[in-house]
Amino acid sequence: xxxxxxxxxxxxxxxxxxxxxxxxxxxxxxxxxxxxxxxxxxxxxxxxxxxxxxxxxxxxxxxxxxxxxxxxxxxxxxxxxxxxxxxxxxxxxxxxxxxxxxxxxxxxxxxxxxxxxxxxxxxxxxxxxxxxxxxxxxxxxxxxxxxxxxxxxxxxxxxxxxxxxxxxxxxxxxxxxxxxxxxxxxxxxxxxxxxxxxxxxxxxxxxxxxxxxxxxxxxxxxxxxxxxxxxxxxxxxxxxxxxxxxxxxxxxxxxxxxxxxxxxxxxxxxxxxxxxxxxxxxxxxxxxxxxxxxxxxxxxxxxxxxxxxxxxxxxxxxxxxxxxxxxxxxxxxxxxxxxxxxxxxxxxxxxxxxxxxxxxxxxxxxxxx
Numbered sequence: 001x002x003x004x005x006x007x008x009x010x011x012x013x014x015x016x017x018x019x020x021x022x023x024x025x026x027x028x029x030x031x032x033x034x035x036x037x038x039x040x041x042x043x044x045x046x047x048x049x050x051x052x053x054x055x056x057x058x059x060x061x062x063x064x065x066x067x068x069x070x071x072x073x074x075x076x077x078x079x080x081x082x083x084x085x086x087x088x089x090x091x092x093x094x095x096x097x098x099x100x101x102x103x104x105x106x107x108x109x110x111x112x113x114x115x116x117x118x119x120x121x122x123x124x125x126x127x128x129x130x131x132x133x134x135x136x137x138x139x140x141x142x143x144x145x146x147x148x149x150x151x152x153x154x155x156x157x158x159x160x161x162x163x164x165x166x167x168x169x170x171x172x173x174x175x176x177x178x179x180x181x182x183x184x185x186x187x188x189x190x191x192x193x194x195x196x197x198x199x200x201x202x203x204x205x206x207x208x209x210x211x212x213x214x215x216x217x218x219x220x221x222x223x224x225x226x227x228x229x230x231x232x233x234x235x236x237x238x239x240x241x242x243x244x245x246x247x248x249x250x251x252x253x254x255x256x257x258x259x260x261x262x263x264x265x266x267x268x269x270x271x272x273x274x275x276x277x278x279x280x281x282x283x284x285x286x287x288x289x290x291x292x293x294x295x296x297x298x299x300x301x302x303x304x305x306x307x308x309x310x311x312x313x314x315x316x317x318x319x320x321x322x323x324x325x326x327x328x329x330x331x332x333x334x335x336x337x338x339x340x341x342x343x344x345x346x347x348x349x350x351x352x353x354x355x356x357x358x359x360x361x362x363x364x365x366x367x368x369x
Contacts, residue, residue: 043063089112169186221243
């Protein structure tokens with residue numbers, strides 16, 4: 001698509017740069033492919049980013065100057081379209097947006113190329129909106145104000161989706177969401193990169209399950225915690241998210257539930273590789289944590305929906321439950337525990353999933369002639 005890769009002016013755009021979650025790992029690889037690129041984000045800070053991103057020139061929008069922005073940025077969603085459209089990209093030949101809400105809506109020069117790597121259309125504004133409303137909760141007045149701005153955001157979102165020259169989706173599920181709500185499906189699907197366990201497969205498992213950063217409404221960490229409380233199984237939770245403090249206050253008193261916060265890479269692989277199973281409580285856009293667990297030979301018990309359907313081979317690498325009911329979950333967990341899992345075979349079931357190297361090759365093949 002673009003010749004003379006090192007001589008073109010490139011901009012990389014995303015929404016938040018608070019930590020190296022899945023979306024920013026993708027951004028990091030684009031930054032490796034285009035070392036000359038400037039980076040733009042709505043808000044964030046450098047201290048928790050990769051070495052590569054820390055060394056890059058990053059420009060934040062006016063939203064990053066809001067006092068205590070790290071604590072309140074989610075409540076500024078009605079300003080995100082304004083902020084993203086005010087990023088000046090007039091000097092760039094190639095713009096790559098890594099988008100989970102509004103980054104795809106940047107305004108680009110007429111003769112430039114705009115490529116979107118789409119993690120998801122706005123979850124909170126479209127089909128998952130009722131789930132966010134139910135779990136987060138607001139007073140009547142706050143709901144009215146929120147719904148007013150969400151209506152505006154939806155209208156903007158559909159218009160903004162027309163601006164990209166190429167849309168790359170991170171899963172078939174996300175491509176279907178784009179088709180449904182934007183009237184435009186992705187031009188291609190390239191699964192995001194996930195790391196692989198480098199250790200030996202552990203055959204003697206310990207008596208606990210693990211979940212990875214399930215503290216956003218779509219991930220249904222609240223449901224997993226309620227199941228752990230009612231059913232009594234041991235649960236370790238890695239990572240953070242917007243609902244973490246609220247759920248930790250509610251469930252930390254139960255001795256079978258452990259909140260481990262963010263752990264080192266070594267600790268993460270140790271926890272995943274010794275677990276009885278990995279739990280996915282909600283609707284994932286793709287599921288990088290699930291891929292990492294499977295690479296350890298760890299089977300998955302997951303909600304039957306979203307990107308999990310593209311990762312898990314039912315009966316081989318996991319089992320699904322299809323209702324957010326503790327009783328239903330318990331039945332499926334019983335079957336899960338009675339299954340004679342072949343941990344070595346589970347670790348081989350990721351043929352379709354991308355590593356960092358294979359992801360980079362696919363992107364280069366698509367974007368560079």
